Amino acid sequence: MAPSSDKENKYKDWTLEELKAECEKRKIEYDFNATKDNLINLLIEDDKKPSDWGQIYCRILYHTGMPYEEIARRTLPQIKAILGGAEENIPIKIGIPGLFGTSQSTTIQKPNEPPKVSQFAEVANMFSCI
């Protein structure tokens, strides 16, 4: 079965050999006779797993000698670059909830022009007195 969404399928242009190499790099077990679609599904499933921060910290400590407390002061792109430079293939993801908002309702004052924060804050303050 082909992966459901082309948008999330960043592997669709990869060759069978590249997909196998990626699975081996990530230590994903696969059938030797697996098709391209099978391997893509395995990789997409692996992408969905939460990041193993223990492993990420271990790898950074091992490769850089950076003090433990210092790691938390680095940004995620820096951590990715450090691990990438050390040829460590660890997927790092952060799940930020509410990407599309927690509310479906919006109150727009004028067409094509969103309300100013100040205008909305005034309305909100009226209710905070109740």
Place this chain on the structure above:
Amino acid sequence: MSKKTNSPTPLSTMLGDGDSFVIRNGKSYIVNPMTLADVNEFIKDNMSIGCQLWNIANEKEAKKIDRWLKGYCFDEEGNPVTLERAINDGWDLVDLKNFIRKLCDISG
């Protein structure tokens, strides 16, 4: 990390430099990427990234947005931008949404 992401890492990333952020009335700011220590706190804050009405209407949520603005948004002189300052600078709700999205985008 994978074969498709071998592009060179800019020095600005390794220095933790921020990125320019321009609101709809043309005012310009700098948004810095979050540190790992703050990423967890940001996730726990569970702020709405899309619709900003909730973030402003609720006092508790407004404090959260103020904290992230102060921590990661700076004017051209390097002064932190509070929610009050953003209001005075004429930010609209789309600017606020764009700020949070920008913060998420450059943070990883």
